[in-house]
Amino acid sequence: MNRTVRTVADHVLPPALALFAAFLFWEFWVQWRDISIIVVPPPSAVLERFLDDPAFFWGEGGWTLYEATLGLLLGSSFAIALATAMAHSRLAERSLFPLAIIIKVTPIVAVAPVLVILLGFGTTPKVIVAALISFFPMLVNSMTGFRDVNPGALEFMRSLRASSWQIFWKLRLPSALPYLFAALKVTYPLALIGAVVAEWFTGDRGLGLVIFVANYNLDTPTLFAAIGVLALTGVSLNVILSLAERRLLFWHQTIRTIR
Amino acid sequence: MANARHHVSLRGLTHVFHDGQRPLTALADVTLDVAWGQFLTVIGPSGCGKSTLLRIVAGLLRRPRGEVLVDGGAPAAAQRARDIGLVAQDPALLPWRTVLGNVRLPLEIDRGARTRFAPSPEQLLELTGLSEFRSYYPHQLSGGMQQRVAIARALAFDPSLLLMDEPFGALDEITRATMRYELLRIWSAGGGAPAGRKTVMFVTHSIPEAIALSDRVVVLSARPGTVRAAIDIELPRPRTQEIERTAPFLDYADLMRSLLKEAPA
Numbered sequence: 001m002n003r004t005v006r007t008v009a010d011h012v013l014p015p016a017l018a019l020f021a022a023f024l025f026w027e028f029w030v031q032w033r034d035i036s037i038i039v040v041p042p043p044s045a046v047l048e049r050f051l052d053d054p055a056f057f058w059g060e061g062g063w064t065l066y067e068a069t070l071g072l073l074l075g076s077s078f079a080i081a082l083a084t085a086m087a088h089s090r091l092a093e094r095s096l097f098p099l100a101i102i103i104k105v106t107p108i109v110a111v112a113p114v115l116v117i118l119l120g121f122g123t124t125p126k127v128i129v130a131a132l133i134s135f136f137p138m139l140v141n142s143m144t145g146f147r148d149v150n151p152g153a154l155e156f157m158r159s160l161r162a163s164s165w166q167i168f169w170k171l172r173l174p175s176a177l178p179y180l181f182a183a184l185k186v187t188y189p190l191a192l193i194g195a196v197v198a199e200w201f202t203g204d205r206g207l208g209l210v211i212f213v214a215n216y217n218l219d220t221p222t223l224f225a226a227i228g229v230l231a232l233t234g235v236s237l238n239v240i241l242s243l244a245e246r247r248l249l250f251w252h253q254t255i256r257t258i259r
Numbered sequence: 260m261a262n263a264r265h266h267v268s269l270r271g272l273t274h275v276f277h278d279g280q281r282p283l284t285a286l287a288d289v290t291l292d293v294a295w296g297q298f299l300t301v302i303g304p305s306g307c308g309k310s311t312l313l314r315i316v317a318g319l320l321r322r323p324r325g326e327v328l329v330d331g332g333a334p335a336a337a338q339r340a341r342d343i344g345l346v347a348q349d350p351a352l353l354p355w356r357t358v359l360g361n362v363r364l365p366l367e368i369d370r371g372a373r374t375r376f377a378p379s380p381e382q383l384l385e386l387t388g389l390s391e392f393r394s395y396y397p398h399q400l401s402g403g404m405q406q407r408v409a410i411a412r413a414l415a416f417d418p419s420l421l422l423m424d425e426p427f428g429a430l431d432e433i434t435r436a437t438m439r440y441e442l443l444r445i446w447s448a449g450g451g452a453p454a455g456r457k458t459v460m461f462v463t464h465s466i467p468e469a470i471a472l473s474d475r476v477v478v479l480s481a482r483p484g485t486v487r488a489a490i491d492i493e494l495p496r497p498r499t500q501e502i503e504r505t506a507p508f509l510d511y512a513d514l515m516r517s518l519l520k521e522a523p524a
Contacts, residue, residue, distance in 0.1 A: 152350075152351025160365050
């Protein structure tokens, strides 16, 4: 218990205070220069707008998060499956990796409208955009992870005549976990961005639509509140992933050196 | 089980690596026999092909020139029969598994093995002095302790042949000297099995280690590795650390030192 209090005091308090100071500065700056609310709203107005109808923001945010999560799962599954194939066969790597690079270099923002034409206005195009955006980092990291195996352990498994399947489950996958977590920390926020961008074009629900409409109406408090909820969601995801990482990867040196 | 006359038999064994720019002959015309239950050490300067030799016997390097017989058959057959245990310099434990989990790994890979073989993982931990550490993770153990885990893991299938490639090479001198006699204790106990002493092929470049452990020491010359001499170590067993100060031990050490000096590095 004492330790929890200290962890909070050490790690949560300093950034919270810094953030509070920034908001304070922002508030006074807007008041002092008498900046129009159409340009930049004071934090107090944003907070007021949020507290006016928090269920609205959480509801729309939840929808966007749902799309991003589905996309992340879809993109990651494909990436991990492909990485598995590539880790086992050079031919698979040579033939499929260039295709993966094409997906990587194509600007997702340009693809989103095309997907709307192809897939309509439902959830699907958002999930696909989120999947596309999270695909490549996951692919590269899991490929590196599956190959970064202790050669001694691999030799020992081979001396036991373990099947490729056993080597994958008992050695390659656990060895790759640190890489998969590193990728998740990058791709989950990216998937969120992907979902928001897709909602701009095809919005029927979600924070992307809220931002789009608020921007159109010069309703800056709503716009900033939506952005704030998005940022908060991203931070929460990162915290959750970091905690899960610490629990699962206690054996890995990157975790052990933090303490 | 002892069908063949020798447990391991190498005839004119030659191995050339072709992965570099020029082909590299690691072993040239090596002929040697390892008797059943014998503790045989291969000693030689760095890069003399000792590890290559061991990896060929383990069935990890295929298609060498010459003849390799393990219990009268191919190394791969012995491997399939779960009759070879391997310990390398890097213990290569799985860091996400506890000590017990690491020792259990072979039994998970061969599900049928659980019932076929005598020593249970718990018994192997007892034998290697690890019982208290069963739920520790590798990073919580010293190098010597990790190597004990690797030895226990290699004994999981109760193999009759144990291949050890410089297992104590990464340990500090003091731990290393202790581990020698720990290994002899484990070996004398038959590796936890009732069948009797296992055959051990041990690779090292430490002279005292070779003498203290072995029934027979084979000295290899530098690259390409050829057999320079084979010396029977006629020191009484059980051996303890004190033996390293006796006159016969020191004589063997002198002899071996001069043989290794002749083998140009």
